[in-house]
Amino acid sequence: MIQKLLNIDRRWIFLFIFVGVAAAMLFPLPLPIRPSSDVKNVYNTIESIKGKPNATVLLSFDYGPGSEPELQPTAISIIRQCFRNNIKVVGMALWPDAVGLAQAAFDSVSRAEGKEYGKDWTFLGYKTGSVTLILNMGEDFHGAFNVDYRGNKTSEMPVTQHIAKLGSFDYVVTLAAGKTIDGVWVTYAVDRYRIKLGGATTAVTSPDMFPYLQSGQLNGLVSGLAGAAEYETLVRTQGSATRGMQPQSAAHLIIIISIIIGNTMYFVQRRRDRRQSVSGNEGTRS
Amino acid sequence: MIFFKRTLPLVIAFVMGIVAISIYYIPHQAAVDLNDLLSKWDRIIAAFAAFLGVYSLLYLHAGRLKRRQAGWGYSVFVYLGFVVMLTAAIYNNGAGPLVALRKGGAYDWLYTNVFVAADASMFAILSFFIASAAYRTFRARTTEATILLVAAVIVMLGRVPIGALLWESMPELQQWLMNVPNMAAKRGILLGVYLGAVATALRIIFGIERSYLGGDE
Known part of the structure; x- marks a missing residue:
């Protein structure tokens, strides 16, 4: 029996996960979401620049559709917070497949908050180069992006005409699925141009970011779906991240229960094997 | 021919490598302008890499189709x-x-x-495979494996709201694990990685590492 349970067909485990996640989605329980200090730091930095003349935040979309469920809710929440506080937002992408996601985020929030393209926000699109693009932006923003995604001149749009270089932004937030936070933004933008940088990343990447958080090179971090849900709590909006906390909690709980059952079976089996080998040895001696 | 295939790329790598490193530390407008110019060149070259990528992908799959590979x-x-x-x-x-x-x-x-x-x-669908792998392989066979297992359970619970519901201090404990033991290990790994990156960059600049030239270099 124990051996059977140890070698259970993995499709049963898939079924448990499916049932657990589906049940959590169908019958959601209200769960407490407490924003962590790293998430609050990003939120508070944006709050601190409201009221400042021409306050502008740069949002870099550095992720693809694979990370959309984790990072898109954060992008939407940050844009919403900026718009509600009359802070201008400039979007850009270091990943080509992020363009559609960025546009979707801007379109939905700008429509809901009644914000105008070119005056309150703009999207610059994707450009190649990554590191070298940041270096160009650090020296001459209008040179690096002379036109936005729609072909408007950045030197003429009210949202970007006051931006001379990367340092002109009041805050930069990178939403990254890969190594762009530490490999590009921290190394080249923060250390060279002394910008204030916040990050949002997938849960799997976030442990890599903690050294930069402690050193202050990254002033805050929204990590994974949980971080996105915390941000939604701060901006008082119940979005997909908040709704995702119930299925994610269920999945984590099932994984933990699986680990406990797996280990219990393993130890019971090991004890049996030992007993059998001891009684076998005694039998041989007698 | 060997000049264009080997000597010239090595000279370009050496000169551009030394120039790029030097201008980073020169606080003069000329160095800043040169850096800006080189960055633009880099971006133009990077844009052409997209065409190379498309060609490489289609060529690879054309070969698979021709050979009726599995x-x-x-x-x-x-x-x-x-x-x-x-x-x-x-x-x-x-x-x-x-x-x-x-x-x-x-x-x-x-x-x-x-x-x-x-x-x-x-x-x-990773969620399904993680659950299956956790059940089958995540065993407390040794002390180290047990520590890892306990830490994983705390982090998994602390990262979701249900953790705080089970025990109020779970998120704080999870945060401590990430901020102290995780970060100590990450710092060590990062130092090793970046020292290795510096060494590899120097090897390329000085022509010791030539595998980027392709062929039998």
């Missing part, structure tokens, strides 16, 4: 996806390829309903 059916989908997306992008909802991408067209629809959905689903 799984060649997937290569058909590569070509199908490439042609359909490219056509939709060029058509651009009737506006043509020379203006910014129009909303609401075939490309937009395919991106949202096929590409985004398929890519997100691929990551979502």
Whole structure:
């Protein structure tokens, strides 16, 4: 029996996960979401620049559709917070497949908050180069992006005409699925141009970011779906991240229960094997 | 011929490597302007790499199709996806390829309903495999494995609201694990990685590492 349970067909485990996640989605329980200090730091930095003349935040979309469920809710929440506080937002992408996601985020929030393209926000699109693009932006923003995604001149749009270089932004937030936070933004933008940088990343990447958080090179971090849900709590909006906390909690709980059952079976089996080998040895001696 | 295949690339790598490192530390407008110019060159070269990538991908899959290699059916989908997306992008909802991408067209629809959905689903199914792997292989066989297992359970619970519901201090304990033991290990790994990166960069600049030249270098 124990051996059977140890070698259970993995499709049963898939079924448990499916049932657990589906049940959590169908019958959601209200769960407490407490924003962590790293998430609050990003939120508070944006709050601190409201009221400042021409306050502008740069949002870099550095992720693809694979990370959309984790990072898109954060992008939407940050844009919403900026718009509600009359802070201008400039979007850009270091990943080509992020363009559609960025546009979707801007379109939905700008429509809901009644914000105008070119005056309150703009999207610059994707450009190649990554590191070298940041270096160009650090020296001459209008040179690096002379036109936005729609072909408007950045030197003429009210949202970007006051931006001379990367340092002109009041805050930069990178939403990254890969190594762009530490490999590009921290190394080249923060250390060279002394910008204030916040990050949002997938849960799997976030442990890599903690050294930069402690050193202050990254002033805050929204990590994974949980971080996105915390941000939604701060901006008082119940979005997909908040709704995702119930299925994610269920999945984590099932994984933990699986680990406990797996280990219990393993130890019971090991004890049996030992007993059998001891009684076998005694039998041989007698 | 050997001059163009080996000597010239080595000279370019050496000169550009030394110049790029030097101008980073020279606080003069001329150095800043040169850095700006070199960065623009780099971005232009990087843009051409996209064409190389497309050629390489299509060439690889053409070979699989020709040889009827195992799984060649997937290569058909590569070509199908490439042609359909490219056509939709060029058509651009009737506006043509020379203006910014129009909303609401075939490309937009395919991106949202096929590409985004398929890519997100691929990551979502990881949850099933993680659960299966956790049940089968995550065993407390040794002291180290037990510590890892306990830490993993705390982090998994502390990262979701149900953790705080089970025990109020779970998120704080999770945060401590991430901030102290995790970070100590990460710092060590990062120092090693970046020292290795510096060493490799110097080897390339001084022509010791030549594998980027291709062939039998």
